[in-house]
Amino acid sequence: MRSIIKWTLWQRRWSTMWWAIGIAFFILLTLVFYPSFKDAGMQLQKSFESLPKAALGLFGGSADFFSPVGYLNSQIFFLMLPLLLTMLAVALGSSLIAREEQDLTIELLLSRPVSRSKLLFAKIIAGTGVLVVVSLISLITVVIAAHLFDLSSVPASAVALTTFNCFLLAYTTGAIAFLLSATGRARGAAIGVATVVGFGGYIISSLAGTVHWLHGPSRAFPFNYFQSEAILRQTYHWTSALYFLGVIVGCGILSYIAFRRRDIA
Amino acid sequence: MxxxxxxxxxxxxxxxxxxxxxxxxxxxxxxxxxxxxxxxxxxxxxxxxxxxxxxxxxxxxxxxxxxxxxxxxxxxxxxxxxxxxxxxxxxxxxxxxxxxxxxxxxxxxxxxxxxxxxxxxxxxxxxxxxxxxxxxxxxxxxxxxxxxxxxxxxxxxxxxxxxxxxxxxxxxxxxxxxxxxxxxxxxxxxxxxxxxxxxxxxxxxxxxxxxxxxxxxxIADLAQEAAQTFDIVFKDKPPIGKLKQIKGTKETSVHGNTVTLHFHGELRPLFTELAQHDILKLDTQNLDLEEIFLRFYKQNGGWK
Structure with a gap:
């Protein structure tokens, strides 16, 4: 199993590096402008406060954009970082097994004394490893950039927990993509469904504050349990994170059941 | 094992x-x-x-x-x-x-x-x-x-x-x-x-x-079942009609004075006939698995 993890990580080394560099670059590019925004912020703040609630929902539900917490939340944690990490997680989840199957290299692995459960588990660990590395680099970049660009009043622990919440959101969506590809669905279908769950959930959860009938359906989507501002302000109830754990574990078990005995395409 | x-x-x-x-x-x-x-x-x-x-x-x-x-x-x-x-x-x-x-x-x-x-x-x-x-x-x-x-x-x-x-x-x-x-x-x-x-x-x-x-x-059984293939070069015009009449002849093809003959069974009648002609060269080909393979397919409904 260790070999499969090692060689999967080896195959992903360059893409992991570029994802990490890309996300770090976006974070730096976003935070480097904070000192300039901060000064003009008071006037802009009033304009934002007059925005309708539904529009504010799309930016995290808060009209606070220019305090250190507000800026980090609206510019990094509410959308950009979860969006990028989710894209990475969906790409991983939909390809870890499916690409091996598509390229028929899975036969090479299964022709050795490797059980399907070990193969599945090794792929999950490798995918988790990639997501952890990129998330950690994102976290380190935010912490350093926050220190450099007048955002150091936000505790590093709050930044770390919010990044962890982004990781959980992304991981959950990636787990759904992984489940679909483990059942033998085409990569395109896995990407499509996971994207609808991930980003459809963002739209529905954002609008649920104003469109009341969306309140119920929004609970089914991972994004509903992702509350970056609450974590940054240290008011998040971590019981909400149990949703992520439940979906991740559930997808893992279902992936095993689906993959254990099915025909390899 | x-x-x-x-x-x-x-x-x-x-x-x-x-x-x-x-x-x-x-x-x-x-x-x-x-x-x-x-x-x-x-x-x-x-x-x-x-x-x-x-x-x-x-x-x-x-x-x-x-x-x-x-x-x-x-x-x-x-x-x-x-x-x-x-x-x-x-x-x-x-x-x-x-x-x-x-x-x-x-x-x-x-x-x-x-x-x-x-x-x-x-x-x-x-x-x-x-x-x-x-x-x-x-x-x-x-x-x-x-x-x-x-x-x-x-x-x-x-x-x-x-x-x-x-x-x-x-x-x-x-x-x-x-x-x-x-x-x-x-x-x-x-x-x-x-x-x-x-x-x-x-x-x-x-x-x-x-x-x-x-x-x-x-493979040994197949060799037994297989027709042998002979390439025979005659000095004169090949006696193709007589060769076809010999029991065991399956297929023949003629190119000039050369006859390719697929034969299965007792060889004596064939060589008795050949002995009556001037033969310049006689070659036998190895076991013709292709012929057997095609036969199996033909017997079982042919190619589809």
Whole structure:
């Protein structure tokens, strides 16, 4: 199993590096402008406060954009970082097994004394490893950039927990993509469904504050349990994170059941 | 496992893919003994790869069962793989890895019995280890595929079109490798659609058509059944009418003074007739498996 993890990580080394560099670059590019925004912020703040609630929902539900917490939340944690990490997680989840199957290299692995459960588990660990590395680099970049660009009043622990919440959101969506590809669905279908769950959930959860009938359906989507501002302000109830754990574990078990005995395409 | 013990045993193995109404493999019952090379012959789409993929547990049988070295191919799949070497027909590989990295990966999943043997195989097949596999020709990738399948000296070898892409020299090397595997008691199950190859390397052949085993013979039995082929060059005009009348003559073709004659049975009448003519040259061809193969297909409904 260790070999499969090692060689999967080896195959992903360059893409992991570029994802990490890309996300770090976006974070730096976003935070480097904070000192300039901060000064003009008071006037802009009033304009934002007059925005309708539904529009504010799309930016995290808060009209606070220019305090250190507000800026980090609206510019990094509410959308950009979860969006990028989710894209990475969906790409991983939909390809870890499916690409091996598509390229028929899975036969090479299964022709050795490797059980399907070990193969599945090794792929999950490798995918988790990639997501952890990129998330950690994102976290380190935010912490350093926050220190450099007048955002150091936000505790590093709050930044770390919010990044962890982004990781959980992304991981959950990636787990759904992984489940679909483990059942033998085409990569395109896995990407499509996971994207609808991930980003459809963002739209529905954002609008649920104003469109009341969306309140119920929004609970089914991972994004509903992702509350970056609450974590940054240290008011998040971590019981909400149990949703992520439940979906991740559930997808893992279902992936095993689906993959254990099915025909390899 | 001792030579002669049954290594691969399929009983009524059937596979029907989901969403189809026809069995891709129907009621296949075969066995391969240790120390035997079994050729599985049939055109593309006949069910050769389905059989191999079922034996390897990549796909699940719809009904029937099979064992490899006495162990069930589904329930004991992982245990079985410790004793199996596999070469896929598609030869899909990690194209960004070099040959050395690929063999290292495969070796980590199933360590070679000895590094010396692995090195010997690399040397014998002149495997290119330092270029990415994606940059290698089909034949050079095939050589690396052969090394990975044989390097742990498995007791059972399951090979799908093993010589495709190999040049004639490497094909000879491969046949030698198979002979060595047979000598150490390995059971070899190899699919092919190249008749000459099966003839050269196998002890027994099974012929499959539309998922059904339509014939199974040893090469020796096939040789008995086979028509012999003679190329006869006459000094004068060939007595083609008389040759066709001889009992045992199956087919004749004439090019000038040369007659190619497919003949099966007692040779005396043929040579009695030939003795009455001036013959410049007489050649016999080797066992014509192609003729037998076509006969089996014609007897069973012809090509579709």
């Amino acid at each position: 001792r030579s002669g013990d049954v290594a691969i045993d399929c009983k009524n193995l059937t596979k029907r893919y989901r969403g189809t109404k026809v069995d891709a493999l129907h009621d296949l019952t075969i066995h391969v003994k240790a120390g035997e090379i079994y050729g599985f012959l049939g055109p593309n789409g006949a069910g050769k790869s389905t059989t191999i993929r079922t034996l390897m547990n990549f796909i699940q049988p719809t009904s029937g069962s099979a064992t490899i070295m006495g162990k069930d191919i589904v329930a004991d799949s992982v245990t079985i793989k410790r004793s199996v070497g596999y070469l896929s027909g598609d030869l899909s590989m990690y194209l960004k890895m070099t040959g050395a990295q690929f063999l290292e990966y495969m070796g980590e999943l199933q360590p070679p019995v000895s590094q010396a043997y692995r090195k010997e195989l690399i040397k014998r097949f002149q495997a290119e280890l330092h270029k990415p596999l994606g940059e290698l020709s089909r034949g050079n990738r095939q050589k690396i595929g052969i090394v990975q399948a044989f390097m742990h000296q498995p007791a059972v070898l399951i090979l799908d079109e093993p010589t495709s892409g190999l040049d004639p020299l490497m094909q000879e090397e491969f046949y030698e490798l198979l002979t060595e595997a047979r000598q150490r008691g390995a059971a070899v199950f190899s699919s092919s659609h190249i008749l000459g190859e099966v003839q050269k390397m196998c002890d027994r052949v099974g012929i499959i058509r539309e998922g059904r085993l339509i014939a199974e013979r040893s």
